Amino acid sequence: MTVPETAPIRIALADDQALVRAGLKSLLEGFGDLHVVAEAEDGQALLDALATTTVDVVLSDIRMPGLSGTDALRALRGRGDATPLILLTTFDDSALLLDAVAAGAQGFLLKDAAPEDLHDAIRAVARGDSLLQPVATDPVRARYAYRETEAPKANFGEREIAILRLLAGGYSNKEIARSLFLAEGTVKNYVSDILDKLGTRDRTRAVLKAITLRVI
Known part of the structure; x- marks a missing residue:
């Protein structure tokens, strides 16, 4: 809640x-x-x-x-x-x-x-x-390994990568929307698509997986 x-x-x-x-x-x-x-x-x-x-x-x-x-x-x-x-x-x-x-x-x-x-x-x-907080990517990649079958379902566009990087910095949807000059609802839709492509249910694990797979 x-x-x-x-x-x-x-x-x-x-x-x-x-x-x-x-x-x-x-x-x-x-x-x-x-x-x-x-x-x-x-x-x-x-x-x-x-x-x-x-x-x-x-x-x-x-x-x-x-x-x-x-x-x-x-x-x-x-x-x-x-x-x-x-x-x-x-x-x-x-x-x-x-x-x-x-x-x-x-x-x-x-x-x-x-x-x-x-x-x-x-x-x-x-x-x-x-x-x-911003986290060094090499230790993340060393700790989390994903098999080829766990690769993203589709490629990421520039906007999605930008949003992923802001998610990694701990930004909320509202803050991301303000940074990228988007509506908050649009950001929510992007985040939903990102989670779906990465096969994760939460933002934190999506960021970790994106780092490991060198998406960001």
Whole structure:
């Protein structure tokens, strides 16, 4: 279920450092439309909190003692909880991003991201979008291999490739439409066609497959 653009967003926040949690909570609630309703110091505490508290977005450190953010994400998805989750890290590591995507993360951001970028990322995943920071393509290709039978069903036009590149940057349909001077409905149709050609059901895996197959 997506959150309307103007609705307040309920957030679960997980980080093993109390000062970091306090700083992030203060930062997020300073925007006025974000409310931290659950806090956790590790992955297990996050799972316990989400068992009793309904939230719109989970914001979690990727590396925590005990159960990591990625492990907690896998556990959430394993028990059928599809709450959008953004993983935060201090490490610019493509392998971490790939693990996060494989586990089912909707977003992945560095901790030094600008506050406005974090706010935009939370609103983006709350409305059903995915957010990937630009990722080095060689590690992606090394990690994900596709057989010839999994090649795209048809060739991609210049417009589709442009949209794929913007998807890889985490842009929403609205932002893509604004960048390419298209109607948002037109972009939605393009994205639908792209997913169909790549044989994927979500934007994140479409981007990973497009990178692997050297479409972008």
